[in-house]
Amino acid sequence: MIDQSNLMSSAREDELNRALELFHFAFRAFTAKPDQLLEARGLQRVHHRILYFVGRNPEIRVSGLLAILGVTKQALHAPLRQLIAMGLVQDSPHASDKRGKCLRLTPEGEKLEAALSGAQRKLLNQTFEQAGVAGEQAWRNVMEQLMGQLPK
Template sequence: MFDPNRERELRAAIEDFFFGYRAFTALPDRLLAERGLGRTHHRILHFVRRDDGLSIGALLDILGITKQALHRPIKDLESQGLIVIAPDAADRRVRRLTITDGGRALEAELTDAQMRLLDDTFRQAGEGAEAAWRAVMDSLRANPSDPR
């Protein structure tokens, strides 16, 4: 339970998080929409680029979504030539995702915009801001989804 005396500050933090995330995703959302894609597509491209050859099962674990929720975005990316799906050489039941040159270029365009925004924001916020932000994000990541 939170301290009720902090409700105003915590609500303001929630709003900051909302508006910050909106700014963080605005340009990538526009670029994705031009291709009929969305944020899940960006996440898939990001993690496949980070770990080319990633299995679909591992991607499901990373994203925390169901196979059903992943199926359509994967097929969209494959049909646009942004990723390739192939069976694993050792275990043909495992499907691996590989990013294409086109997928790498799109992912770079999307993520570079976000990296520029973060870099500018950290510089403007001053010394220690990035370390403090990382500490907050690490703490959020480590907490369960339902902290009741």
């Protein structure tokens, strides 16, 4: 017996392929300006993600950052060390657990993060203004549905 739940019409597959393409090109537009700023410093998107989440969570422990990013210690180690070496992130021992490190942005790190994420906030704001309240809410709903699909 054939499982009918995985079958879709050719027209629906074409629509979904178009959605994939839109997602790809929208993401390219969303990351274009930050990518230029990062490249000028020899950094990559992973560095932006670290700066963003450390900036939103001052004094975050490394373990908390690992959980947010959903990466391994090995994946985080090199880019985080690079940001610390560049004076963009500061680490200090946790007040109650000296084995744990707390992270915060330095003033230079705050400046870079503001430029990177500021470009994206500006683009989102312009796009949401054009899409209207209903369009923005529909976009948020789709993003939340996709986010809910993250493996546990």
